[in-house]
Amino acid sequence: MPANLPPQFFELQRKLNQTKDIQEKIEILQEMLAICPKHKGTERVQEEIKKKIAKLKRVQPKKIKREEIYFVKKEGAGQVLILGPPNSGKTSLTNALCDTNFKVGDYPFTTQLPTPGMLKYENILIQIVDTPPLTGDFKPGWLKNLAKQADSILVLVDLENNPENQLKEIKQILNDWKIEKEKILIAGNKIDLEKGRENFEKIKKDFEILGISTKEKIKVEELKRKIFESLKIIRVYPKEPKKEVDFENPFILKRGTKLIDFVKEINEEWVKRFKGAKLYEKNSRNFKIVGRDYILNDEDIVEIKI
């Protein structure tokens, strides 16, 4: 080592050998490089430091931005966010719906990050997002962002534990966040417990709520249907003349879509040439003729005439 390196350089070198933290090592090396006198005699030292920095940067895990962990990219036919107080069974429900094995615990905040799973509902996939508990004391901005972007919200309360208060608190938060009421679905979990059943009988008089049990699988199938309905989507199958219908790959459309908008989605050119459509019933050869303003229904089979 050339003698003309400043004493701080050796001090930093000592620190460098003491730490195992990659980021810290990089910072120390950068400091060493900064204080290293720049002349011919130190060229090799400088080169070595640069090489070390480059090598460490390669092994350093990419920093995940805060916003990225708290954001869930939409997938499937729609995104449903489960919100509720601690321990209501949000994760147990996600596991029951999506066949996942996320961690369940009898203590609050078992779930700390939004965690997506996919629910296979008949022939479509719906994204379910499990979340940490939502309470008057814990209502972070990122949870609000998720609630705003979700296509629908399933509020899950714990029927064993004063569900009415829980529901009022969460409804208040959603109201403050300006979440449309139409996009909220309510379920109460743990109806397998006696106390849960008692509370459910009381609460159902004032709220539209479905009593379920993820543990005993009570009304879980019914909840799946309600989840699908909460998305306000329909599945439509295009049919080609004399060909079998592909029921595995429906078009997903918004409820209320007119036939002509469906035609446009398939092929914009067809709109001008559109002459009508044959509307078939499932499992039948019967059909009726419908026009451009016909409002499509879930599972309509449509043969477009152009």
Ligand SMILES: Nc1nc2c(ncn2[C@@H]2O[C@H](COP(=O)(O)OP(=O)(O)OP(=O)(O)O)[C@@H](O)[C@H]2O)c(=O)[nH]1
């Ligand atoms: N009796 C009964 N217990 C349940 C049911 N579903 C969940 N539990 C229990 O309730 C506790 C909490 O379950 P979780 O699924 O972790 O609840 P969570 O809402 O995800 O909890 P946090 O992530 O902490 O907000 C666990 O001890 C579960 O075994 C149910 O249907 N019936």
Ligand SMILES: [Mg+2]
């Ligand atoms: Mg959880």
